[in-house]
């Protein structure tokens with residue numbers, strides 16, 4: 491398989507946090523949502539992919555090549571959008587672009603100008619005068635203007651209003667239509683991913699929970715609701731993150747077919763959202 495991005499057992503140790511054996515692959519033509527609660531290790535993983543920090547173990551390949559050996563050639567084909575600021579604050583948007591653009595052989599000035607206009611930015615303005623959302627839009631305009639094959643975005647929708655947020659999702663969707671490009675997109679806001687992601691990689695507390703096609707995940711995970719009387723030892727084993735209230739319980743399950751067979755009309759099975767999957771799983775892990 492010709493992957494754009496391959497992580498195998500990638501690990502990183504900090505004093506009080508460990509990222510353990512993260513493995514996933516991203517194919518051409520797909521959008522992967524990278525989800526997990528605060529502090530799960532999403533930014534750490536992205537920094538490792540971008541070689542901004544050193545890994546302690548595992549392998550990272552980008553475009554089939556070792557991510558370090560071919561770093562310069564690889565980075566030319568990556569569009570990177572990152573929450574923390576890596577611009578010179580005193581420069582104008584135009585001056586900063588003039589510094590960045592020559593690094594890319596495939597820089598497309600027309601595309602850049604198109605996004606600047608679409609995002610309502612002024613090239614005369616200084617970076618330090620931009621709001622968080624405006625900085626994100628500027629970052630996006632830069633990342634999308636050199637015909638990158640792999641787009642890596644760390645929380646790109648944070649700070650964006652719903653209109654620009656939706657526009658961004660449409661732009662990302664359009665980008666992958668030629669089936670040559672791929673997007674890795676980390677976010678807390680799983681509703682963004684309900685719309686556009688093909689694959690979901692979920693990490694919690696530095697550990698991988700899954701990396702699978704979104705449709706399979708949505709088929710596998712369901713919400714169960716029922717009365718407390720069915721909550722015995724056997725049933726609990728099939729439930730994740732049980733939430734009990736006065737009249738009954740709600741939980742996540744990957745055993746909905748079996749539960750329905752055993753408990754028939756005593757329970758209700760509903761579809762789960764990605765947010766449900768994240769919340770119930772994190773609750774289940776805490777217990």
Ligand SMILES: Nc1ncnc2c1ncn2[C@@H]1O[C@H](COP(=O)(O)OP(=O)(O)OP(=O)(O)O)[C@@H](O)[C@H]1O
Nearest residue numbers: 504505506507526527528529530531532533534535
């Ligand atoms: N330079 C560092 N030194 C020590 N610990 C760090 C460092 N950078 C990150 N960490 C720790 O690693 C853990 C994971 O952080 P990370 O930023 O990767 O999480 P995240 O999933 O991106 O969270 P968020 O959604 O809040 O951005 C946190 O506990 C954080 O404190």
